[in-house]
Amino acid sequence: MKARWWQGSLLYLLILVALLALAFSFFQPNKGPEEVDFYKFVDNTKSGKVDSIQQDGNSIIGLKEEKPVIKAAFVGSTKELMDSLKDSGVKLGDDGVKFEVKTGGFDWGSIMLSFLPLVLFGALLFFLFRSARGANTQAFNFGKSRARLSSGDKPTVTFADVAGIDESKGELQEVVEFLKNPQKFLVLGARIPRGLLLVGPPGCGKTLIAKATAGEAGVPFFSISGSEFVEMFVGVGAS
Known part of the structure; x- marks a missing residue:
């Protein structure tokens, strides 16, 4: 009886956590950087809204106090990007805006947060199918009757x-x-x-x-x- 109570409580807890995770995943506000074109990116950088620039593949991200604020697309090498910024009047280096190239890697925290609702939903389905299978096993388990x-x-x-x-x-x-x-x-x-x-x-x-x-x-x-x-x-x- 205690085992059934524990299993029922765990099932309800999984349902609650799955619903909260899904709600958080679908309804959380978008806190990513604002996407702009290259020219507006340059203007924001020259106006002091950006204190460091990070190149990530075909994107450049402007950061303020290490927080992403704007993002723009740029297709080209690192040298071409630096030359384009300098030609647009952006000062790079110790006297200007810090520039760095983001190394490849995975944001495991974001990946886990994205897959957490799916994992919880899968666990919920597993418990539901397990309960249904147990009911069917009991229904057709006539060979183990108490005769x-x-x-x-x-x-x-x-x-x-x-x-x-x-x-x-x-x-x-x-x-x-x-x-x-x-x-x-x-x-x-x-x-x-x-x-x-x-x-x-x-x-x-x-x-x-x-x-x-x-x-x-x-x-x-x-x-x-x-x-x-x-x-x-x-x-x-x-x-």
């Missing part, structure tokens, strides 16, 4: 132990004969009934005479009460 087996090799109950229902014993005697010597009946084309329905109030001897039938025929007897059935399909079982 009790009485061996037919050493019968403990026979018709001699049943009194007061001679008519029922006479009808069941035919079933006993079929179970003892089925070949004799099969030659004649007879088939044993699929089942027998014993009707009566509780305590009238239905289970006892069924067990006696198995004992007379020398076959195993399985017994299980209706309350021990696990409902496998809607409308079938103890309910």
Whole structure:
């Protein structure tokens, strides 16, 4: 019971975290640098809004106090970029704007933050499918029922132990004969009934005479009460 409570709480916690992560991923404000053209990038740099420039592939990023503020596209080598900035009046170096080339690498923090909602959503689906599979396994796990087996090799109950229902014993005697010597009946084309329905109030001897039938025929007897059935399909079982 404690395990079920713990699993249920973990499932609800995963659902809550997944929803929060998705909301954070979709609705968080865009805090990236403003994208401008090269000429506006130069103007912002000359006006003092940028104190360092970083080249990242085909992009240049303007930073103010180490925070990205503007971004522009530039296709060319590092030397061509530096020459274009100098020709536009931007001072580079110790007396001007700091310039650096960003080395290749992965921003693992951003990558993990991007994939976190997907991971949580996958974990949620895993728990849901696992719960559904457990329910289906329980539904079709009839082979592991709690039916009790009485061996037919050493019968403990026979018709001699049943009194007061001679008519029922006479009808069941035919079933006993079929179970003892089925070949004799099969030659004649007879088939044993699929089942027998014993009707009566509780305590009238239905289970006892069924067990006696198995004992007379020398076959195993399985017994299980209706309350021990696990409902496998809607409308079938103890309910």
